[in-house]
Amino acid sequence: MTWHKAAIFGSSGGIGAALVADLADRGVKVFAGSRAGEGPDRPGVTPFRFDFDDERTIATAAENWRDDPPDLVIVASGVLTLADGTGPERSLKSIDAEAMARVLHVNTIGPALVAKHALPLFARNAPATFAAISARVGSISDNRIGGWHSYRASKAALNMLLRNFAIELGRTHKQAIVAGLHPGTVDTPLSAPFQSNLPEGQLTSPEESAASMLRVLEGLSPEGSGQVFDYKGERVPE
Numbered sequence: 001m002t003w004h005k006a007a008i009f010g011s012s013g014g015i016g017a018a019l020v021a022d023l024a025d026r027g028v029k030v031f032a033g034s035r036a037g038e039g040p041d042r043p044g045v046t047p048f049r050f051d052f053d054d055e056r057t058i059a060t061a062a063e064n065w066r067d068d069p070p071d072l073v074i075v076a077s078g079v080l081t082l083a084d085g086t087g088p089e090r091s092l093k094s095i096d097a098e099a100m101a102r103v104l105h106v107n108t109i110g111p112a113l114v115a116k117h118a119l120p121l122f123a124r125n126a127p128a129t130f131a132a133i134s135a136r137v138g139s140i141s142d143n144r145i146g147g148w149h150s151y152r153a154s155k156a157a158l159n160m161l162l163r164n165f166a167i168e169l170g171r172t173h174k175q176a177i178v179a180g181l182h183p184g185t186v187d188t189p190l191s192a193p194f195q196s197n198l199p200e201g202q203l204t205s206p207e208e209s210a211a212s213m214l215r216v217l218e219g220l221s222p223e224g225s226g227q228v229f230d231y232k233g234e235r236v237p238e
């Protein structure tokens with residue numbers, strides 16, 4: 001499908017910025033959302049401010065789009081290492097209630113709040129896509145090495161919510177699609193501390209990842225709604 005208008009939550013991130021640029025290059029009008037509310041200064045891109053710590057900012061953004069809503073909404077925000085430097089847990093003993101709550105707040109509850117306010121804007125009888133950047137490590141059946149307790153749990157829970165939203169939206173919006181996306185291992189500030197042991201050629205640029213994920217989304221049909229796909233278009237197991 002071709003989109004007319006997109007809203008990207010997390011446009012200040014490596015992947016979010018690349019999604020904004022790719023869509024703008026195609027002539028799609030883009031609302032670019034970040035906590036600073038500053039977007040790239042280029043034609044067709046309108047920055048907006050939102051913060052998962054203040055639901056009203058998300059409600060206000062959606063309210064402003066009511067008359068001419070986006071037909072593509074992507075949540076590209078997320079955390080692995082917290083702002084205070086707390087990294088992902090390697091063992092049970094490093095579980096900290098506050099840090100875990102923060103990761104779940106940003107990675108799971110944040111996208112749910114965006115869905116709450118953005119999905120009702122979709123037209124009932126036209127194609128529309130809602131996607132959130134998840135991660136392969138959110139797959140329960142694919143988990144062989146453990147660790148990263150909060151991050152894995154936050155993405156597994158996100159995947160469950162995406163399935164729920166797909167079911168609920170599918171009752172009224174037959175052409176709508178809700179999907180999770182695994183972007184690959186992408187060269188961004190989020191992955192930077194964990195890149196040293198990567199096999200040669202495994203690190204993707206944000207631009208390549210964004211282009212691949214948009215290709216995957218374009219190829220989806222409503223039958224695929226509620227699932228998680230990697231950047232190659234392959235299903236990530238539950």
Ligand SMILES: NC(=O)c1ccc[n+]([C@@H]2O[C@H](COP(=O)([O-])OP(=O)(O)OC[C@H]3O[C@@H](n4cnc5c(N)ncnc54)[C@H](OP(=O)(O)O)[C@@H]3O)[C@@H](O)[C@H]2O)c1
Pocket residue numbers: 010011012013014015016034035036050051052053076077078079080106110133134135136182183184185186187188189190191
């Ligand atoms: N990079 C990878 O290899 C990789 C692999 C698998 C999955 N992912 C997923 O891809 C997504 C994007 O990651 P990235 O690599 O592009 O990371 P990034 O460059 O660190 O960007 C993270 C984004 O999340 C936003 N964010 C963080 N906390 C927020 C909050 N409380 N409210 C609103 N926005 C908040 C940041 O906004 P501020 O600028 O305001 O902080 C930034 O835009 C994440 O969901 C991540 O889990 C990434």
